[in-house]
Amino acid sequence: MATRHGLLLLALLTAWIEAASQGVISGGIVSDKIVGQGGTNGSAAVSEDASVDSLLNLYIRNAYEAKALDGYRIQLYSGSGTAAKREALAAKAKFLGAFPDEKVYTVYTAPFWRVRVGDYRHRCEALPLLRRIRASFPGCYTVKDNTIRKSSFR
Numbered sequence: 001m002a003t004r005h006g007l008l009l010l011a012l013l014t015a016w017i018e019a020a021s022q023g024v025i026s027g028g029i030v031s032d033k034i035v036g037q038g039g040t041n042g043s044a045a046v047s048e049d050a051s052v053d054s055l056l057n058l059y060i061r062n063a064y065e066a067k068a069l070d071g072y073r074i075q076l077y078s079g080s081g082t083a084a085k086r087e088a089l090a091a092k093a094k095f096l097g098a099f100p101d102e103k104v105y106t107v108y109t110a111p112f113w114r115v116r117v118g119d120y121r122h123r124c125e126a127l128p129l130l131r132r133i134r135a136s137f138p139g140c141y142t143v144k145d146n147t148i149r150k151s152s153f154r
Contacts, residue, residue, distance in 0.1 A: 071148040072123045073105070073116040074130050076137045080111040088113035091137070098136055102129070103152070116145065119152035 077091040085108075092104050092115050099117075107114045117133075120126040126142045133140055 066150070068147050068149055069121070070144060070146045072120040072126050072142050073118050073145045073148070074126055074133070074140050075114060075116050075143045076133070076140050077115040078112055080113070084111075084113040088115050091115045094136065095133070099129075099133065116143065119148050 076095055077088050079087055088106055092106050095102070095104055095115070095117060102117050103119060105116045107116065118126055118129055120142075123142050130140065130142060
């Protein structure tokens with residue numbers, strides 16, 4: 001349900017920004033010219049409910065105040081069991097030996113140990129690193145992660 005509301009707000013925000021960029025919003029009223037088939041001109045005006053502005057402002061404020069955003073990382077290792085922690089730390093050390101400038105995260109979410117790298121807003125941004133590390137970590141893949149700080153994005 002929250003996803004639907006988020007998508008609706010995103011669609012409304014996108015439409016509002018597009019209309020504002022084209023100069024068709026004036027004092028809360030959206031208007032546009034209509035050209036008929038015979039070349040005649042008409043016009044239409046759509047009155048905006050005050051709750052639309054309220055929802056947009058709420059969406060913008062929540063997005064601004066969010067400490068973490070959805071993004072993507074590359075998962076190098078995921079395992080459970082008695083040796084999982086040792087294997088996760090070994091995978092992290094192996095990766096840092098080859099790519100010392102990349103950020104590496106070791107996460108334990110019972111019962112799994114995971115090693116993830118990078119901070120990417122979009123999946124396509126992770127692909128260059130994914131291609132480079134496939135030789136050393138053939139089972140790696142991109143994963144959605146909702147714990148990425150805003151300041152971490154490149």
